[in-house]
Amino acid sequence: MIKALFLLVLMHTCYSMSSQSQSLAFEFTLGNQPLEIGVKTYSKSLKDSLQIDAFRFYISSVTLFNGKDSVHSLKQTHFLIDAEKKETTKLRFSTAKEFNRISFQIGVDSTTNSTGAHGGDLDPMKGMYWSWQSGYINLKLEGSSALCPTRKNEFQFHLGGYSYPNNSLTEVSLKMPKGKEKFILIPLDSFFKEIDLPFLYSVMSPGEDATQLLKIIGDSISSER
């Protein structure tokens, strides 16, 4: 009897905990399939076989909206999302409130970039920091494609830059379908469709290219499959 009561209480706790929170996951696709890091994948729309070896990026200032009203903001300011580590791709919100829009930024803001060493996801040991020049790498995308005229056909995009005129922090605002299952989709085919891999395969410092490429990724993000 006591056991049953305990179980009931436990179940209730679990239930009330889950009802007060919800989560939202990033999903990545290549060639209309879920992205597999380190696996060569054919994309019909690109007519190319690509392999992605790393896809990591910072997101910051995550806020949920219902209509015009902001209903919830995440306390943790920055998250490092790594397509290879599933546990990093899920955002958890401690609110049960309904929302129909999410806004966030891809990258690290200029204040965080100019205030010294930070810990957690922002620790420079995460490999998302330039060393010869101060600043976070907002997004890393590395891999290979036969289209790249490079050693081992590799491409490397280390995109960042926080100060004028190369501030690459990218705003994203996404409408979310009400009631249905919600997710944030980054289809990499859309990114590669916009760039000319035989000519643009290496961006490793702040500048126009980095800012432009981050914008292309930002624009490709969607809440529908």
Next chain:
Amino acid sequence: MKILISIISLFFISFGLGVNKESLIEIFPADFPEPTYDLEKNPLSQGAINLGRVLFYDPILSKDRSISCASCHSPYNAFAHTDHELSHGISDLIGTRNAPALFNLAWQSSFMWDGAVNHLDVQALAPLTSKSEMGEELISVISKLQNSSIYPDLFMKAFNDSVVTGEHLLKALSQFQLTLISANSKYDKVMRKEEKFTAKELTGKRLFEKNCNTCHIQPLFSNYQFKKNGLEIDSTLNDYGKFNHTKLAKDSLLFKVPSLRNLSYTFPYMHDGRFSTIREVISHYTNGITDKTAISEELKEPISLTSDEKTDLVAFLLTLNDKEFVFNKKHHYPLEILKIN
């Protein structure tokens, strides 16, 4: 239980801050301006200063364990690299710049000769990963430190956490470097009315204030801004200073104004170490600038000094040597922390 832990930690945090506030007053000279380094984000503690000091002198930071920070920033040279125009790294590789002296860093808001680094905390990442300096990767240093016999304990004493992180490593290096304060030269003692200038030094000071004071402002003897000082480009290095990282034409040939403290310990001079004596530097400003269009406003008015005036100016500049700073054992190899006799 959680609440209890929070209360206990809150007690320790507030107690810790109290101690730190006191130590700040001790560290920063009363007659210096407000430091730019934000100590609230990295409150000084003896544990972290000690850790930073041990790290500074440990070649474990370099790829082949051959080079420490002190290899190019020697305490006896006011943490510069005397007699070397350009700094050396692992495998005898030679860099492209003259290692700058390290002192009074809390008053600087950008680092390196070209200002590519925006905060003291993240400065160490540049030499650590540069192929011609330490040639290492942060993640690999962290694993070497975590597996060492001394560091987990030193990190524990510094940050109450024996897990080595990049943040703590960098903050500890900052803390030690923040303690490198040069404020006890003859100049400082005269300003505090403890000593007096000689007649020559006093003449030199007047000449200094007429000709050099706009950029090398007292008491730090630099405004830590970036200027074009008319040095011709060295075609073996092709170093364009700030332009190298901003790629903006207006930044071409801009280099950081260095402090003039401790000149006797820090030769050679300039970003590429091209001058080995103070007199050569002064002569550059009086007769060495060939292209008057490619210099900063402050230097547009020609500087003219007689030979005697140059001697007096040097006499004043030598009063900026801070022997107490250079021989301060608290800044030297950490024998007592490592318990080496």
